[in-house]
Amino acid sequence: MKTIKVTEESTLLATLLQGGYSRTKGKQLLKYRAVMVNDLPATRLDQILAPGDVLTITSANEVSSGYPPCPGLNIIYEDADILVIDKPPGLLTIASETEKTKTAYHQLTACLRERSDDKSRVFIIHRLDQGTSGLLVFAKNEIAKHALQGSWQDARKRYWAITEGRPQKDSGTITSYLCESKIHRVYSVKTDNGEGKYAETRYQVVQSNDDYALLDITLITGRKNQIRVHLADIGHPVAGDKKYGAKTDPIKRLALQSYFLAFTHPISGEPMEFTLDPPGKFKSLLARKKPPKT
Structure with missing residues (x-):
């Protein structure tokens, strides 16, 4: 103040x-x-x-704290135009064919309507996979929605990922074209076949132990399941990601978190930046070491 x-x-x-x-x-x-x-x-x-x-x-943060909470959701930031939440693992962003109500979109819309009136709603800007936790942005009106969607390719996005094993190189860039099968499984092809979408992922190894590594991931493009497919491509799938080849599930969830988001506010033009610490289970897993042989 x-x-x-x-x-x-x-x-x-x-x-x-x-x-x-x-x-x-x-x-x-x-x-x-x-x-x-x-x-x-x-x-x-x-x-x-x-x-x-x-x-x-x-200040903006003090304004944000003036909004009532939404039970079951951790709202990181809110103003008249946008909402930023820390989505828990296991929660869908929007409805699927089999689940209509247990979604971040449904819960936020219900919360806003309970606060004010039946016309309140939120608008989808981007998505996180159901198993991925972390920063997720919604617009609160159509003007903010169109402005954010129009500039979202300029947003900066980073993730924490725990992989099975440590990549041979401490840092690198993974590129491919991503396609989707009829059963909704995403896969890589190295050359453009006319069906795939170009995808680029950069990574940096931050920490590792005998079994796992913590990677700082920067998304250059934002394709469906991109990080999961690319890390599987280099032989180090995300821990807990059985869909893309993981053999272990040490923390009973997909070990992937959207931890950093930076974008321009759709109305004020102000730079917005949000950061989360790695989940406690990520830290505990990396702290584990095999006992010495006796």
């Missing part, structure tokens, strides 16, 4: 500009009712301020 004491007659906009805020940011602050003048919410940038007036400006 920031406080500005007015020393000479001015407009609210001029005072905000002097305080380091842009006009766009000022509009955003008013929209979120984040600017108070003498304990009353400001509504116009051309409002006249007098000497002695006191502005109180609430």
Whole structure:
């Protein structure tokens, strides 16, 4: 929270500009009712301020914390236009042929409608596989939806992945064309056959023990099951990923987490960046070592 004491007659906009805020940011602050003048919410940038007036400006994180929680979901950030959650493993992003209600989309929509009215809803921007946990973004209105979808290719996305065994190279780039079979299994082909989509994944080994390695994954493209297929391609599938060849399931879940997201706010244009620590089970698994032979 920031406080500005007015020393000479001015407009609210001029005072905000002097305080380091842009006009766009000022509009955003008013929209979120984040600017108070003498304990009353400001509504116009051309409002006249007098000497002695006191502005109180609430930060984006403080605005986010003012929204009621959604039971069963960990909301990392929320404002009038977007929601960012930490999706738990096992929860679908949207409905499937067999599951309609146990999804992040359904739960968030129900939560927003309970807060306000039956017309509230969220909009899908991107997806995480059911077994993958981590950062997932939704829009709260159609303007934000179209803006985010139009720029999503510029978003930066990173993941933690625990693989079976340690890759031979400590870092590398995996490329291929990804195709999908009639039974919805994604697979790689090395050359463009006219059906596949180009996919590129970069990785860096962060830590390893005798059985597993923790990789920092950067997605250059964002294809369905991309990380899982690419890591299986180099002989080190994600732990717990039986669909793509894993032989072990040490933490009873897919060992993959979306831990970093950076993108431009669809309304304010402000850079947004979110980071999660690796799950505790990831850390515990990497800490395990085989006992010495006796």
